[in-house]
Amino acid sequence: MNRKWIVLGTAVAVVVAFAAGVVVFTSRSNQEVKQAVQTNSDALVRPHSPIFGNPAAKVTIVEFFDPSCETCRAFYPIVKSIVNASFGQVRLVVRYAPLHHGSDTAVKILEAARQQGKYWEALERAVATQPQWAAHDAAQPEMIWDLIGDIGLDMAKAKADANGPAVDQVLRQDIADMQALKVNRTPGFFVNGTPLSEFGEAQLKALVEQELKKAGAT
Secondary structure (H helix, E strand, O other): OOHHHHHHHHHHHHHHHHHHHHHHHHHHHHHHHHHHHHHOHHHOOOOOOOEEEOOOOOEEEEEEEOOOOHHHHHHHHHHHHHHHOOOOOEEEEEEEOOOOOOHHHHHHHHHHHHOOOOHHHHHHHHHHOHHHHOOOOOOOOOHHHHHOOOOOOOHHHHHHHHOOHHHHHHHHHHHHHHHHOOOOOOOEEEEOOEEOOOOOHHHHHHHHHHHHHHOOOO
């Protein structure tokens, strides 16, 4: 056999083997996440978790969110639109997965704003201005304080709360739950406890629709 075809055949075999390995790895990872949810169902939603939408909605999107994550920023309006278009049938529960450098500080600022009833205003501003403060090679999450300075916060209280035990406990609990549920990338989505096994906007919408049908909401 011509040496060229031997080399080509070997290369094709390597690509096929790699692709098959990716499929097996992804399948195994998805199965591990499903098992983790079954074992740690309480870790999906905590009493402290921020909720957007109807608290009594039949379908719950749990998002493990990193304020510094560019993909989280891109998906934020998508998830909001899913909730807003659901006529009260879908709600969003925000959990934190501070995987980027400086994200823990950003989470503390958001939680401090929540203690004054300004969570969503602070989150919207932090997401909108993410490119300014979240550069991965030089993150400056403390800039968020200046960026949310006009939303009506008592800034002295907020800065004290950000470093207080209540906020610290929220962050610790979310990190523990993230690890228990084997969330290792953001955003990480669960819909009524079902993990989003294949990432994408269409896939998320399809999973929500599936759960709505199961719940008899469509």
